[in-house]
Amino acid sequence: xxxxxxKIANRLGAHIREQVVHAVDHVSFDVGQGEVVGLVGESGxxxxxxxxxxxxxxxxxxGHVYYRDRDVAAVRAGEGAEAKRYALGVQMIFQDxxxxxxxxxxxxxxxxxxxxxxxxxxEGSSLDDYVDDVMRRVGLDPAFKRRYPHQxxxxxxQRIGIARALAVKPEFLVCDEAVAAxxxxxxxxxxxxxxxLRADLDLTYLFISHDLSVVEHLSDRVVIMYLGRVVExxxxxxxxxxxxxxxxxxxxxxxxxxxxRKKAFTPIxxxxxxxxxxxxxxxxxxxxxxxxDRCRVERPASKPVGAGRLSAxxxxxxx
Ligand code: SF4
Ligand code: MG
Numbered sequence: 001x002x003x004x005x006x007k008i009a010n011r012l013g014a015h016i017r018e019q020v021v022h023a024v025d026h027v028s029f030d031v032g033q034g035e036v037v038g039l040v041g042e043s044g045x046x047x048x049x050x051x052x053x054x055x056x057x058x059x060x061x062x063g064h065v066y067y068r069d070r071d072v073a074a075v076r077a078g079e080g081a082e083a084k085r086y087a088l089g090v091q092m093i094f095q096d097x098x099x100x101x102x103x104x105x106x107x108x109x110x111x112x113x114x115x116x117x118x119x120x121x122x123e124g125s126s127l128d129d130y131v132d133d134v135m136r137r138v139g140l141d142p143a144f145k146r147r148y149p150h151q152x153x154x155x156x157x158q159r160i161g162i163a164r165a166l167a168v169k170p171e172f173l174v175c176d177e178a179v180a181a182x183x184x185x186x187x188x189x190x191x192x193x194x195x196x197l198r199a200d201l202d203l204t205y206l207f208i209s210h211d212l213s214v215v216e217h218l219s220d221r222v223v224i225m226y227l228g229r230v231v232e233x234x235x236x237x238x239x240x241x242x243x244x245x246x247x248x249x250x251x252x253x254x255x256x257x258x259x260x261r262k263k264a265f266t267p268i269x270x271x272x273x274x275x276x277x278x279x280x281x282x283x284x285x286x287x288x289x290x291x292x293d294r295c296r297v298e299r300p301a302s303k304p305v306g307a308g309r310l311s312a313x314x315x316x317x318x319x
Contacts, residue, residue, distance in 0.1 A: 029223055029233055031172075036198065036205040038215025038236070040251070041225035044275050048176050050225075051208045055092040055174040067172075088118065091170040095177035097161035101149040108145040111135065111163045118168060131167070137200075138163045139193060155186035162193065166201070176208045191218055213255045216240060221308070224248050227275055227283040230302065234309040244311040246288045282314065290315055 031037045039047045052058035054065055056076055065072040067086055075086045094100050101110055112131045115121055121130045132142035138159040149157055158178065165173060175194070179187040195218060197203055209215050215222055215236070222239045224232040224247065232245040243249045250268040270287040273279055279286050285295040294314050302312040 029230060031204060031206055033171075033204055034198075034202055035221065036207055036219045038212075038219030038222040039206055039208045039225065040210065040212055040215055040222060042210055042272050044227075044272055045225040046228040046275065047208045047225050051092070051174045051176045051206060054206060055090050056086065057092065084118070088114075088168040089170050090172045090174065091165035091168065093158075093161055093165055093173060093175045093178045095180050097157040098149060098154075101157065101160060101164075103149055106146050106148055107131075107135070107140075107152075107160055107163075110149070110160060111145075111167050114164070114168045120168065134163045134167045137166065137197070153186075154182055155190060158182065158190055159193070162190075162197075166197070170203070172204045172206070174206045174208070177210065178207070179214060180209065180211070187214070194218060212251055216255075224251070227273065227278045229283060229312065230310075231284065231313070232309075232311045234306075234311075238306065238309060244305045244309065244316070245313050246290050246315070247284045248311075250287075282312075 029037070039050065041047050049058060054072075056072060067075065067090065070082070072086065075082050077083075105113075108128070108131050111134055112127050115130055116127055121127050128145075131145055135142045135145060140156065140159050140163060144152075149160060152160065158181075178194075179190050182190060191214070194205065194207075198205065205218075207215055207218055212222070219236050222232075222234060222236050223230055224239075224245065226247050232239070232243070232248045234244070239248065240252065243252050247268075254268070268287055269289075273283070273286065279296075281297045282288070282291070282295040282300050285291040288295065292314060298314070300312045300314045302310045303316055305311045305316055
């Protein structure tokens with residue numbers, strides 16, 4: 001039983017241009033076993049930092065991430081089975097697989113290296129058979145395992161990145177803009193692959209994207225971030241049917257609908273403020289069509305707005 005809980009009760013730091021920015025501020029949410037949580041926001045909102053903290057490749061300055069009810073910082077500081085289990089159990093998939101694939105290694109070695117090092121290949125079977133299995137699982141022909149990354153298309157390279165992650169038998173995948181660099185038709189194929197893998201391997205995902213339409217069909221729940229804060233959390237159908245937070249509403253306005261409810265593209269007014277110097281009160285107030293005096297000075301608390309739903313907006317007090 002995987003009891004993944006990720007609670008960042010405090011602050012996580014990121015160093016940007018020699019200044020310490022609190023990229024993620026009072027963020028708290030859980031991801032349940034087998035669940036797909038979409039984490040959505042514009043660039044600079046801190047979602048990548050949060051994903052990297054969860055995956056254990058970005059240090060947390062303070063705050064806590066819990067995995068199976070254990071504080072990840074403590075787990076990672078230790079050695080032995082538990083630290084290894086976390087290091088292998090949580091894998092990250094990036095936007096640009098080409099940048100994260102060693103160009104001088106053949107696919108066989110990219111996919112086979114970690115299973116070899118960690119002794120994951122069963123006795124009596126070969127590393128080649130192991131690699132072939134993983135390649136087939138992600139829709140790559142094992143006949144190409146002696147090729148180098150540059151000999152594959154963008155979509156195939158992302159499959160290689162996914163194969164490398166799956167090769168260590170993870171239970172939790174953090175995908176950061178994992179389809180953002182791909183053509184729309186290829187995006188759909190890779191998203192379908194993620195869904196198939198979820199069903200076959202009982203995987204849990206934190207799926208980070210700037211694009212709500214990417215997470216719509218993939219996620220059970222959506223977490224919306226704005227300038228380092230979570231502004232809304234809701235089950236995906238509820239969020240799309242009735243977004244509560246004005247920022248979520250504005251993001252949804254930008255999603256092209258294929259069901260005839262097509263709306264004119266209306267960009268969210270105003271620039272994204274610098275995360276170095278976020279506006280006081282509600283961070284969204286300079287861009288919010290409903291901003292009140294209170295919004296400029298008082299930070300809205302996250303409050304329940306329905307079953308399994310939270311939203312941080314002062315409008316919910318006046319409704
Ligand atoms: Fe808009 Fe105020 Fe709600 Fe912030 S708290 S989203 S500014 S209405
Ligand atoms: Mg990012």
